[in-house]
Amino acid sequence: MIKKNERLANHCTYRIGGPARVLFLAADEREIIAGIEIAKENRFKMMILGGGSNVLFPDRGFDGLVLKLANNFIKIAEEKENRAVVLAGAGAPLAALVRFALDNSLAGMEWAAGIPGTVGGAVRGNAGAFGREIGASVSRMRALEISGKGVAPAIIGKEDCAFGYRESIFKRNKNLVITAAKFILEKGNADEIAAKVKECAEKKRVSQPLDFPSAGSVFKNPEGFFAAKIIEDCGLKGRSAGGAQISEKHANFIVNRGNAKASDVLELIAQIKIAAKEKFAVDLKEEIEIVEA
Numbered sequence: 660m661i662k663k664n665e666r667l668a669n670h671c672t673y674r675i676g677g678p679a680r681v682l683f684l685a686a687d688e689r690e691i692i693a694g695i696e697i698a699k700e701n702r703f704k705m706m707i708l709g710g711g712s713n714v715l716f717p718d719r720g721f722d723g724l725v726l727k728l729a730n731n732f733i734k735i736a737e738e739k740e741n742r743a744v745v746l747a748g749a750g751a752p753l754a755a756l757v758r759f760a761l762d763n764s765l766a767g768m769e770w771a772a773g774i775p776g777t778v779g780g781a782v783r784g785n786a787g788a789f790g791r792e793i794g795a796s797v798s799r800m801r802a803l804e805i806s807g808k809g810v811a812p813a814i815i816g817k818e819d820c821a822f823g824y825r826e827s828i829f830k831r832n833k834n835l836v837i838t839a840a841k842f843i844l845e846k847g848n849a850d851e852i853a854a855k856v857k858e859c860a861e862k863k864r865v866s867q868p869l870d871f872p873s874a875g876s877v878f879k880n881p882e883g884f885f886a887a888k889i890i891e892d893c894g895l896k897g898r899s900a901g902g903a904q905i906s907e908k909h910a911n912f913i914v915n916r917g918n919a920k921a922s923d924v925l926e927l928i929a930q931i932k933i934a935a936k937e938k939f940a941v942d943l944k945e946e947i948e949i950v951e952a
Contacts, residue, residue, distance in 0.1 A: 660683070660684040661681060661682070661683055661684075662679075662681070662682040662684070663680070663681055663682075664678040664679070664680070665678060665679050665682040665725075666678050666720075667679050667682075667711075667716040667720060667721060667725065668716070670682070670708060670711045670725075670727060671711030671712070671714055671715075671716060671874070672710070672711055672712045672775055672872055672873065672874060672875075673711075673714070673715055673716070673872055673873060673874045673915055673919075673924075674872040674915055675715065675716060675718075675872075675915060675919055675920065675921050675924065676715075676716025676717065676718070676720065676721075676921065676950075677716070677717060677718050677719045677720030677721075677952075678720040678721075679720055679721045679723070679724070679725040680703065680720070680721065680722050680723055680724065681697075681703065681723070681724040681725070682724075682725045682727060683697065683724055683725070683726050683727065684727050684729050685726060685727065685728055685729060685730065685750075686729045686730060686750075687730050688730065688803070688812075688838050688839075691726065691728065691730070691803060691836065691838060692803065692810050694724065694726040695726065695803065695805060695810050695836070696810070697724060698723070698724040698726070699805075701724075703723040703724040704722070704723035704724075705723055705724045705725075705726060706721065706723065706724075706725055706726070706950060707726050707728065707779075707836055707837075708725050708726065708727045708728070709727075709728055709749065709750060709776055709777030709778075709779045709780035709783075710752060710753075710775055710776040710777040710780060711776075712774075712775035712776035712777075712780065712874060712875060713776060713780060713784060713874050713875055713946070713947050713948060714874060714947060714948045714949075714950055715874060715921055715924055715925075715947055715948070715949050715950065716921060716950050717921050717950060717951065717952040718920050718921045718922060719952040720952060721950060721952060722952060726836075727750075728748075728749045728750035728777065728779055728838075729750045730748035730749060730750045730751070730838065730839070731748050731750045731751040731752065731755065731777075732746075732747070732748045732751065733745065733746070733747045733748070733751050733755060733756055733759045734746055734747075735763065736841060740846075741845060741846055742765075742843055742844060742845045742846060743763065743765055743843075743844055743846065744798060744841055744842070744843055744844075745759065745760070745765065745841070745842045745844055746839060746840075746841050747759075747778045747839065747840055747841075747842065748778065748779075748838070748839050749777060749778055749779025749780075749782075749837045749838050749839055749840065750777055750778070750779065751777060751778045752775075752776070752777055752778075753771050753774050753775070753776050753777060753778060753780075753781050753786070754771075754772075754773075754774075754775070756768055756771070756778055756842075757769070757771050757772050757856060760844055760852070761849070761852055761853055761856055764846060764847055764848065764849040764852060765844035765845065765846060765847065765852070766844060766845045766846070766847035766851075766852050766855075767796050767842070767843075767844040767845055768796065768842075768844065769852060769855035769856045769858075769859055770787070770788050770789045770790075770791040770859055771786070771788065771793065771859075772856040772857075772859040772860040772863075773859060773860040773863035773864065774786060774788065774863075774875075775875070778840055779837040779838075779840070781793045782794070782797060782800065782820075782827065782829065782837060782840050783827055783829040783830050783837060784825050784826075784827070784830060784946075785822045785823065785824070785825055785826055785827050786825075787825075788859070788863075789859060789862070792822065794817075794820060794822030794827065796842045796843060796844060797817050797820060797822075797840055797841070797842060797843075798817055798841045798842065798843045799814060799815065799816050799817060799840075799841050800814070800815040800820060800829075800837060800839070800840050800841070801813075801814060801815075801837075801838050801839040801840070801841075802814075802815055802829070802835045802836055802837050802838055803835070803836045803838055804834060804835055804836075805834040805835075805836065806834065812838075813835070815828070815835075824879065825879055825946055866908070866909060867908065867909050867912065868906040868907075868908040868909055868912050868914050871904075871906070871914035871915060871916055872914065872915040873906070873912050873913065873914045873915065874913075874947045875912065875946070875947070876911045876912065876946050876947075877911055877912065877913050877928065877931075877945060877946060877947050878890075878911055878931070878943045878944060878945060878946055879943075879944050879945070879946045881941050881942075881943065881944075884939070884941060885911075886910075886911045886943060887909055887910040887911035888910075889935050889938075889939055889941060889943070890905065890910035890911060890931055890934075890935070891910040892938070892939075893931070893934040893935060893938050893939075894934075895910065895930065895931055895934060896910045898927065898930070899916070899927075900923045900924075900926040900927050900930075901918075901919055901920055901922070901923030901926075902915060902916055902917050902918045902919030902920065902923055903915060903916070903919040903920075903923035903924045903926075903927055904916050904927075905927055905931070913927050913928070925949070928945065931943060
């Protein structure tokens, strides 16, 4: 499905962003390839979009093609005595993967309860919580590799994914487009898994400002520090710029309190980085992706 001049605010959790020149909704790998080819033929710049839960789009929008992944299948690809291999499309919501694992009494994804976004986005940024990261459960990835010769499928083993703290090869190499992921999950007790899912979701509900649109944690935690603590100790908790505010509940969240613009969020990001540098000599690095127009 192709849409022109589609407001990107409708496709991200921040509810911020102007129109995309072209939005291409791809339901399977064949359509993903078609979207890439359209961008190449028209010399459009291109970005891949999943659930839009970790991005800040410009107020002016995006003068190119946004390829939104909607290949949302999840299935058991292989089953052994004590574990199963689960195959999930890059466009599958992470919440759906958590639910699928729970429904099949598979342990290993409980920590992701309450985290928005898609499987592809989570793997790309090696999403994590409570000391766990999604890369730990990955066995292999299916991707499309874009080159001057065209688009070719690629199978990438876990060791080649180069997972790090909120990092992976897919984040560093823009020519690799994730299409699906395989996860190894252990068989477990359904009641214990359900209890852990409930516990993790409740911890997020209590500690995070889920009542306002946001893109989750704005900054990565520097080694030896917590970004939220740095921001709070700088006295910035609750500070506003336009319709954006540094959350009073969790200082590493900048929330949209109503009609916020990307420029408002960027103003607060700049203030935080300056204050952290001056007070703690720490260079905070963004965890969210700031998209250029």
